[in-house]
Amino acid sequence: MATYTMKEAKPAPSGSKGIIFWLKTNLFSDVRNSLLSLVGLYLIYLTIPPLLNWMIFDATWSGTQDEVVNSGARWIFIIEKFDQFIYGFYPEHLHWRPNLVAMLCVAFLIALKVLKNNKSKIVLMLLFPFVCFILISGGWFGLETVETEKWGGLMLTILVAAVGIIASFPIGIVLALGRQSDMPILRTLCIGFIEFVRGVPLITILFMASVVLPLFFHDGIEFDKLLRALIGITLFQAAYIAEVVRGGLQAIPKGQYEASEALGLSYWQGMILIILPQALKISIPNLVGSFISLFKDTTLVLIIGLFDILAMVTLTNSDTNWLGYEVEGYVFVTLIYWVCCFTMSQYSKSIERKFNTEH
Amino acid sequence: MSDQEFMITMKDVNKWYGDFHVLKDVNLNIKKGEKVVICGPSGSGKSTTIRCLNHLEKFQQGQIHINGTELIDDVKIVRHIRAQVGMVFQHFNLFPHLSVLENLLIAPTWVHKKPRKEAIETAMYYLERVKIADQAHKYPNQLSGGQQQRVAIARCLCINPEIMLFDEPTSALDPEMVSEVLDVMVELADEGITMICVTHEMGFAKKVADRVIFMDAGQVIEENEPHQFFDNPQSDRLKLFLDQILSH
Numbered sequence: 001m002a003t004y005t006m007k008e009a010k011p012a013p014s015g016s017k018g019i020i021f022w023l024k025t026n027l028f029s030d031v032r033n034s035l036l037s038l039v040g041l042y043l044i045y046l047t048i049p050p051l052l053n054w055m056i057f058d059a060t061w062s063g064t065q066d067e068v069v070n071s072g073a074r075w076i077f078i079i080e081k082f083d084q085f086i087y088g089f090y091p092e093h094l095h096w097r098p099n100l101v102a103m104l105c106v107a108f109l110i111a112l113k114v115l116k117n118n119k120s121k122i123v124l125m126l127l128f129p130f131v132c133f134i135l136i137s138g139g140w141f142g143l144e145t146v147e148t149e150k151w152g153g154l155m156l157t158i159l160v161a162a163v164g165i166i167a168s169f170p171i172g173i174v175l176a177l178g179r180q181s182d183m184p185i186l187r188t189l190c191i192g193f194i195e196f197v198r199g200v201p202l203i204t205i206l207f208m209a210s211v212v213l214p215l216f217f218h219d220g221i222e223f224d225k226l227l228r229a230l231i232g233i234t235l236f237q238a239a240y241i242a243e244v245v246r247g248g249l250q251a252i253p254k255g256q257y258e259a260s261e262a263l264g265l266s267y268w269q270g271m272i273l274i275i276l277p278q279a280l281k282i283s284i285p286n287l288v289g290s291f292i293s294l295f296k297d298t299t300l301v302l303i304i305g306l307f308d309i310l311a312m313v314t315l316t317n318s319d320t321n322w323l324g325y326e327v328e329g330y331v332f333v334t335l336i337y338w339v340c341c342f343t344m345s346q347y348s349k350s351i352e353r354k355f356n357t358e359h
Numbered sequence: 360m361s362d363q364e365f366m367i368t369m370k371d372v373n374k375w376y377g378d379f380h381v382l383k384d385v386n387l388n389i390k391k392g393e394k395v396v397i398c399g400p401s402g403s404g405k406s407t408t409i410r411c412l413n414h415l416e417k418f419q420q421g422q423i424h425i426n427g428t429e430l431i432d433d434v435k436i437v438r439h440i441r442a443q444v445g446m447v448f449q450h451f452n453l454f455p456h457l458s459v460l461e462n463l464l465i466a467p468t469w470v471h472k473k474p475r476k477e478a479i480e481t482a483m484y485y486l487e488r489v490k491i492a493d494q495a496h497k498y499p500n501q502l503s504g505g506q507q508q509r510v511a512i513a514r515c516l517c518i519n520p521e522i523m524l525f526d527e528p529t530s531a532l533d534p535e536m537v538s539e540v541l542d543v544m545v546e547l548a549d550e551g552i553t554m555i556c557v558t559h560e561m562g563f564a565k566k567v568a569d570r571v572i573f574m575d576a577g578q579v580i581e582e583n584e585p586h587q588f589f590d591n592p593q594s595d596r597l598k599l600f601l602d603q604i605l606s607h
Contacts, residue, residue, distance in 0.1 A: 258415055259452035263466040263518065264441035266434075273465060277456050355456070 055331070065322075077325040078332050081316045085332070088152015088307050094144060098155050101132045129166070148226040152307035154336060160226075160298040160308070164233040165291050171234065172241025177271065179246055190242070197239035202297050205232045210304040229301050237294050244286045248279035281355045288348035292341045309333055365424070366391040366522060366553045372411060372421035374404075381407050382418065383578040391521075392551045396564040396585075399574035400600065405557045408574070409524045412555070413444045426521055442470060445515025449527040451507040453499035459486070459510050460495040466518045478517070485513040489543050505536025509543055516547075523547065525556040559604065565589065573597045 027037040058072025061079075068074050078085070087095055108128050115121050136159070139145040151159070178190035197205070209232030214223055252275055260270035280287070302311035313329040316322065367389040374382040382404050389395055397405045410416040411423060414430060414437045423430040425440045454462050463482035467473045473481075486492040489509040491502075499507055508528055515523060525544065529537045541563050548554055548567040558564065564571050564585055571588040573581045573596075581588070581597045592598045 253450075253452075255448060255450050255452035256454065259446075259448065259454070260465075262413055262415060262441060262444075262446040262448075263514070264438050264470040265466070266438065269469050273469065274454055278454075281456065 073328050073331070074325065075328060077322055077328050080322070081312075081319075081329075084153060084316055085309055085312050086154045088156055088312055089150040090146060090152065090155065091144075091150065094138075094146060097135050097138070097143070101135050104128075104132065104135075148224055151226065153312045154309045156301075156306060157295075157298050157308040157310075158340075160230065160233060160301060160306075161291075161295040163230050164237045164294050164298065167230075167234040168237035168241050168294075171238035173245050173276065175238060175242035176245035176249060179242065180249060194239045194242050197236055198243070202233070202236050202300055203303055205236050206300060206304050208232065225304065226306060229304060229306060233294070233298070233301075237290070240290050240294075241287065244283050244290055245279060247286065248281075248283035249275065251282050252278050281352075284348055284352050284355075288344055292344055295340060295344070296337060309336060365389060366393070366426055367412060367555075368422075368424045369408075369411075370422045372408075372418050372423060374407065374411065374416065374418040374420075381577050382411070383576070385421070385577075385579060387572070387579070389553060389555065392553055393569050394548050394554045394567050395556070395570050395572060396568040397555065397557045397572045397574060398559060398561075398564065398600075399580075403574045404577040405574045406526050409446075409526060409555050409557055412522070412524060413441050413446055415446075438470075442518065443521040444524060445518060445520035445522070446524040446526065447508070447511050447515055447528045449530050451499070451504070451511045451531075453507055453511055453514070455499050458496050458498055459491070459502070462499065462510060463514050463517045466514070471518060482513070482517055485516045486510075488516070488546075489513045503536060504532045505539045508532065508536075508540045512540075512543055512547070520552070522553045522555070525554070525558065527557050527559070529558065529560055561589070561604065573600065575600075 028034040054072045056072075058070045060068050060070050060072065060074045060076055063076060065074075065076065068076070083092065083095070087098060090098065108124070111124060112121060115124070134140045134143070136151070136155075137146060137148070175190050175194060178186050179194065181187050181190070206229060209228040210225065213228055213231075217223060256274055256278065257270065260274040265273065299308055299310045301308055302314075307315060310333055313333050317326050317329055365388045367387065369385050369387040372382055372385040373380070385404070385408055387408070397408065399405050407416055411418050412425065412430075414432075417432060426443055428436060428440060430436065430440055453459075454465070457465070460479070460482055463485065464475065464478050467478040467481060468475055483492060483495065486495055489512055491506055491509050491513070494502060494506060494510075499510065502510065512528075528544070529540050532540065537560070541560060544554075544556070544563065545567055554567075556563070556568075568585050570582055571585050572579055573588070573594075575596050581592065581594050583591075583593075588597075589601065592601055
């Protein structure tokens with residue numbers, strides 16, 4: 001027979017921490033790894049310094065076209081056309097309205113974090129889109145009306161993406177639930193819609209919304225072009241959201257459904273209180289992935305004659321006074337898209353952390 | 360006795376999964392306050408039987424009455440019955456996105472429409488009873504299996520049920536934690552709540568059951584009060600079953 005005493009925890013051996021140790025284990029652990037590290041470093045050396053030189057150190061930031069001497073980027077083009085990139089053809093003296101909306105958006109996000117009362121949060125969420133719409137389109141409270149044809153640039157990109165995301169989300173959830181329903185007709189309708197929309201490119205849907213949809217309305221009913229595009233994008237996005245949410249729903253153990261039923265919760269109570277919060281939590285990475293690709297897809301609205309930020313760059317490039325500035329324009333748009341998409345993905349990570357109840 | 364004097368009656372209940380006949384003419388009458396243990400080999404239909412009682416499973420033939428109400432496939436009736444029947448599952452089925460306390464508040468506030476403050480008081484009372492009040496603000500995944508199952512029991516008690524159904528409540532637990540859950544169940548049994556428990560814990564059956572039922576192949580083979588059931592089994596099938604589970 002043998003007995004043993006409990007042992008104390010000891011500190012980790014030295015030499016398993018620090019920069020040298022990290023380099024040794026991660027970059028130069030063996031010959032093959034060292035070679036790969038060197039090749040990687042060389043590639044970084046080849047690309048990053050010239051890029052930084054072009055973008056920052058050799059770039060021209062001010063002055064007129066004739067004064068350009070540096071070999072780098074000529075950002076004066078962006079500075080000159082900045083307002084058009086951001087606001088499209090929105091009247092200049094009214095730029096404060098989209099600016100105000102942007103600030104309200106930030107305030108809105110902060111308010112959602114600060115507010116504890118769920119009811120005031122919901123009221124805020126329902127009210128906010130209307131406030132934004134009235135501010136941008138005008139026509140109420142003495143605000144000058146701005147037709148949707150004049151909306152453009154980054155403002156339009158964000159607006160289309162935001163409406164697409166916000167409106168498609170509840171529709172997508174309902175479609176996902178419908179697809180799992182016990183009612184055969186409802187289920188068939190949902191599956192039919194989802195599979196049809198997913199089988200068709202967004203461009204086709206935008207064309208249909210723009211050209212085919214008006215055929216169903218009587219003459220004289222003028223249906224706003226932007227609104228048609230928004231409806232098309234929302235329906236398109238809803239089908240994708242539905243499939244993402246369905247994936248989440250299927251990952252929820254059957255026991256969760258049974259427990260909520262056994263406690264006497266109704267179908268909708270069970271869904272809203274128990275199942276959806278868990279299913280959506282699992283789906284966050286895929287949902288945000290889907291939102292990000294929608295954000296980039298919004299650029300297709302140029303097909304039906306709406307000028308989002310990318311279309312504005314293309315348009316300003318044909319300005320005879322400013323020929324040959326394509327590179328600067330497209331690099332600028334790339335940066336804008338990247339910043340927006342990266343922000344979305346970081347925001348999703350912070351939400352994921354917030355909802356983590358494992359530890 | 361007429362139907363009204365029983366808390367639960369099952370009359371010739373038959374159920375099929377496709378062509379597979381899972382419940383064959385199950386008859387069961389359980390009085391108010393009675394404690395019944397159902398045992399039997401796996402696949403014998405014992406879980407299915409108690410899951411029929413709160414309509415988690417539908418049955419195709421026969422009648423079930425719960426506390427005087429006939430259980431039929433109607434949303435209102437089903438909700439009415441579920442409001443008086445608590446169920447404890449093998450895998451606890453706590454809601455992992457809600458804290459322990461919130462788990463206990465869901466049914467009282469949403470189904471029974473109690474004010475939140477009152478519901479919290481009730482919830483804390485039952486958490487105290489299952490000796491876990493200090494964990495009220497933790498999430499289920501932070502608790503051990505035994506603690507989770509005790510929370511699940513408290514969650515059922517919060518709706519003040521007439522009947523408690525236990526579906527193998529200790530089968531998914533580590534051996535060390537079985538007794539803490541059984542202790543809570545024994546305490547409950549002493550209070551006069553109607554209990555039906557599917558379990559293989561024969562010690563528990565001997566201690567608290569008024570009646571033990573043995574099922575096999577979808578039918579009730581034998582039922583008796585515990586001493587007779589264990590010491591003097593009648594059917595060969597039950598003798599074999601008891602031999603196997605008690606031999607080690």
